[in-house]
Amino acid sequence: MAHGEISPLDLPRSMPHGYGNRLFLYTMRRMASAGVNDAHAANAMLGAFGRSYRRPLVLMRAMMLEVARCATRRILVAPCCCARMTADEATLMQAISTALQDPPSSYDQLATLLGTDDVLGALTCLQAVAQAHGDLGRPLDLYAGA
Numbered sequence: 001m002a003h004g005e006i007s008p009l010d011l012p013r014s015m016p017h018g019y020g021n022r023l024f025l026y027t028m029r030r031m032a033s034a035g036v037n038d039a040h041a042a043n044a045m046l047g048a049f050g051r052s053y054r055r056p057l058v059l060m061r062a063m064m065l066e067v068a069r070c071a072t073r074r075i076l077v078a079p080c081c082c083a084r085m086t087a088d089e090a091t092l093m094q095a096i097s098t099a100l101q102d103p104p105s106s107y108d109q110l111a112t113l114l115g116t117d118d119v120l121g122a123l124t125c126l127q128a129v130a131q132a133h134g135d136l137g138r139p140l141d142l143y144a145g146a
Helices: 017-032 040-052 054-069 087-097 102-116 121-135
Strands: none
Touching: 017 040, 017 054, 017 087, 017 102, 040 054, 054 121, 087 102, 087 121, 102 121
């Protein structure tokens, strides 16, 4: 790689603030690397939401499967231990943080991320995950506009 060239694993964005955002990012990374039935992701949800963990966990699984189904390009995800985010992760975080308040903007961000205009299913999954996190006290809106 030439000097100054950006690596595909470049981590340009810092970690989001807020426990809900970090929980979402951790769970997404675990499910992306180990599959949607990953026990560590389920345990993180159980620890964060207690007995109410099933709703956000099932919705998160559905969101990951729908994003994978819609994507026409590879989405880069950093390892769970990384303290920074890839550009793709940052785009997904921005899309989910605005999914409930500004769906058209979130739709555009998802379309760019996934490389297709057919992302309505993914958008509704993002909205469901954001709503579940908000209902259970771990909102995903703190990263909006940052």
